Amino acid sequence: MNAYVSTELSMIQMLDPQRHELALLQEAFLNKGGTIEVLQGPSFVPPPVRHEPPPKKKDAKAKPAPKPETPAWLDKLAQRDIEREERAIERSREKLELIERIRKLAETMTYAQAIMSTGLSRRTLTNMAKANGFKFQRAAFKSQANLRCNVDEEKDAKDAERIKAFKDLGLTRNQAREKAGISYRAFTRILENFGIDYPKSNARPAFFPRAPKQQE
Template sequence: MNTYVSTELSMIQMLDPHRHELALQMEAFLNKGGTIEVLQGPSFIPPPTRHEPPPTVKAKPAKQVVETTYIDKITQRDIDREERAAQRAKDKVDRIDRIRKLAETMTYAQAVLCTGLARRTLQSIAAENGFKFQPSANNGRNNVKPNAIDEARDAKYAERIKSFMEVGLSRNQAMVQLGITFKTFARLLNKFDIDYPKRRAGPHPAFFPKTKEASQ
């Protein structure tokens, strides 16, 4: 131990002349106006502490519980019936509004062609809802199409009338068979010059088959 300390002291004493010379040089340098800058030695900056984020745990979605409501057939039928009734009422209101708008600019004949409804139906709707259609310029006389006469049908009816006359049917029976009115029947007789006999007024004799005794 003492040997180690004495060795260090001897080495320090050996460096004294160098330290003295260095001190003289520094003093001369400072006397000339020089400055000595003391530099800082390297400094150790520890790295920042690393903080690990906490692990994320995915939450499981909660199961949605759907409550099923039981509806019996009778209740469902009543619900459907109410829905249909509400839809019919809505359709009726929409149709009345549409016809009301048509009545502002159209006559009955024009509305019949536009809607496809009968004139009587349009008149009933207008009367129930308090609006009127536009009057026709000719007072509606040309709104109704005249009954077209079918020549082929008339000729066919004439042939059947002649056959009915040959078998002895009365005029009334012939009209029933054809399904026509008396006016049409008379028009066909005049048009084709058919002399259909008229039945006399009063009771008509009944015809019975003859028996053997009556024939004798």
């Protein structure tokens, strides 16, 4: 037996004299004609059965629980990073599209033609072609023989007559060339082909009257 049971037995044994005295008093009361009436204790009435309502079904269209709000400054930083990434992706895409466009132009164009078509500088086009492994078409240079073949002899003959007339008027070579509307190379070619002896410089036009000399 443990200490707890031993303590309870000791308390019961301590109450034995009182129970014995109570039993003697009860017996003396009954001998004198007294009666003991046993009263009925309170009856236990169980509580009524509680009917719980059936659980409600969750609405499929119910709004989701709100997410915890993040601080405004965190939202701004995140949005700024997202926009920076989007701009970088857009620049990369535009650069690739430009490279592909220039690559296609290089298949049929020279540098000069690509400059006129795109507005980009020659250095930009050269660096782009070198970095991406493509080349532009070479420019076709016309030889002197081809230039001679393209000369309009009939036009040269008309220009030669005009140049002779300008010579008679006393115009300088540069004035005659500008009046004829031709280049310096074409002017020189016409002089050589038609044997025109045009003086290289005139002090004054032939049709201007000379000022008389003053006598001392």
